[in-house]
Amino acid sequence: MDTGMGPRTVAGRLEALPDEQYDRLMGLAREVSFPAGARLFEEHRAANQFWIIKTGSVALDLHVPGCRAAVIETLGPGDLVGWSWLFPPRQWHMGAEARSTVRAREFDAEAVRRLCGRDPALGYPLVLAVAEVIGHRLECARTRLLDLYGPYGSEPPR
Amino acid sequence: MNPAAARPSSRPFPYRVVRRARETADVATFELSPVGDALPPFRPGQFAMVYAFGVGEIPVSVSGLDDGEPTLVHTVRAVGAVSRALYGLRVGDTVGVRGPYGVGWDLASAAGLDVLVVAGGIGLAPLRPLILDGLAQPGRYGRLTVLIGARTPSDLLYRAQTRAWGAEAHIDVTVDHPEPDWRGDVGVVTRLLSRGTWSPSRVCAFVCGPEPMIHAVAGELVRAGTPPHRVQVSLERNMRCGEGFCGHCQLGSVLLCRDGPVTDWGRAEPLLAVKEL
Numbered sequence: 001m002d003t004g005m006g007p008r009t010v011a012g013r014l015e016a017l018p019d020e021q022y023d024r025l026m027g028l029a030r031e032v033s034f035p036a037g038a039r040l041f042e043e044h045r046a047a048n049q050f051w052i053i054k055t056g057s058v059a060l061d062l063h064v065p066g067c068r069a070a071v072i073e074t075l076g077p078g079d080l081v082g083w084s085w086l087f088p089p090r091q092w093h094m095g096a097e098a099r100s101t102v103r104a105r106e107f108d109a110e111a112v113r114r115l116c117g118r119d120p121a122l123g124y125p126l127v128l129a130v131a132e133v134i135g136h137r138l139e140c141a142r143t144r145l146l147d148l149y150g151p152y153g154s155e156p157p158r
Numbered sequence: 159m160n161p162a163a164a165r166p167s168s169r170p171f172p173y174r175v176v177r178r179a180r181e182t183a184d185v186a187t188f189e190l191s192p193v194g195d196a197l198p199p200f201r202p203g204q205f206a207m208v209y210a211f212g213v214g215e216i217p218v219s220v221s222g223l224d225d226g227e228p229t230l231v232h233t234v235r236a237v238g239a240v241s242r243a244l245y246g247l248r249v250g251d252t253v254g255v256r257g258p259y260g261v262g263w264d265l266a267s268a269a270g271l272d273v274l275v276v277a278g279g280i281g282l283a284p285l286r287p288l289i290l291d292g293l294a295q296p297g298r299y300g301r302l303t304v305l306i307g308a309r310t311p312s313d314l315l316y317r318a319q320t321r322a323w324g325a326e327a328h329i330d331v332t333v334d335h336p337e338p339d340w341r342g343d344v345g346v347v348t349r350l351l352s353r354g355t356w357s358p359s360r361v362c363a364f365v366c367g368p369e370p371m372i373h374a375v376a377g378e379l380v381r382a383g384t385p386p387h388r389v390q391v392s393l394e395r396n397m398r399c400g401e402g403f404c405g406h407c408q409l410g411s412v413l414l415c416r417d418g419p420v421t422d423w424g425r426a427e428p429l430l431a432v433k434e435l
Contacts, residue, residue, distance in 0.1 A: 009352045059344065071336050073345040076353050099341060140346045144334050148368035149279035149309035 009078030170254025203262030278367020307347030
């Protein structure tokens with residue numbers, strides 16, 4: 001992927017793994033594609049896979065009773081779709097829907113967890129990469145709570 | 159109608175509103191034409207002190223420049239008493255204008271490099287003349303990328319124009335709160351940085367928006383390898399005199415009305431690290 005900021009994505013982090021580890025991890029992945037509008041997963045269901053987007057866009061959403069699902073964030077090329085597979089209870093916190101045609105690498109979560117358990121030298125950097133994604137998304141969510149573009153957030157300092 | 163001497167004017171010159179466009183529910187763009195003498199020419203990133211008669215005066219960046227013409231274009235968001243009065247102006251009304259003040263964007267320093275523009279909310283206004291300059295000189299710069307963040311799709315500025323920019327530049331837009339028919343990105347503008355196709359060491363960035371956004375964007379770029387002096391940011395403080403006399407806009411050793419509002423991240427970052435400076 002020709003992206004200068006690529007190392008900041010999970011795809012960039014994984015590409016920095018030693019070749020042998022990278023190849024073993026990618027050996028557990030398969031190429032998939034989703035048409036626009038396809039649901040990748042639904043909240044509260046078992047988190048058995050995860051994806052790294054190659055092209056296209058995926059929306060993470062939350063069901064709000066009586067309303068259209070609320071889109072919380074969109075993900076794009078190089079981004080990790082799904083981290084709930086790593087931690088109990090291994091259920092999705094949100095739903096996910098392809099916003100455009102999506103090409104992605106799909107990983108079998110159980111197989112990746114087994115691989116990480118057998119090989120902590122691979123498991124540790126992978127967990128770090130996922131933790132960084134979680135930390136960054138938390139930071140972004142907190143920033144949005146400030147409503148910086150809103151009528152109060154944009155006022156000059158007093 | 160000859161421009162006055164090249165020094166900024168300390169007294170307000172009367173300007174008449176000759177065009178008003180409503181951008182969003184609380185943002186409007188005005189084209190102002192001098193009633194008599196014109197102020198010296200403005201550069202992208204500079205600002206004027208705009209006086210709503212009987213209400214007060216605020217700093218407003220130029221959001222458009224008509225090359226060779228004495229008209230000024232400003233985009234105002236109604237958030238306080240003066241900006242609400244300016245937002246309420248109609249064609250034919252008159253305001254007082256002082257300026258030009260401050261240091262503008264140094265687009266020339268990006269010659270031969272990719273250009274990255276990151277705008278949050280009303281921060282797109284001071285960046286618009288820079289984007290137009292970049293589009294007007296395609297051979298001088300590398301790829302032009304514009305990343306725009308807004309609160310909601312309804313809060314996006316210059317919608318028709320940003321769509322048109324997409325023919326010659328890469329434009330990405332994201333919002334914090336999508337509306338039902340929004341099919342674009344959702345999330346903070348820094349999330350768009352990771353999708354860039356520029357090389358961090360070969361890019362010159364121009365950033366304007368809320369200060370935490372500037373911090374996040376500049377920080378990510380510098381961590382990725384962009385030299386701090388190639389990240390230009392526009393800062394906002396309480397400008398009053400516009401000429402470096404009153405000290406209201408002081409940020410450490412910098413008087414933003416005179417030495418800013420545009421400065422590079424190498425200079426801004428240590429100053430912004432001090433709380434309440």
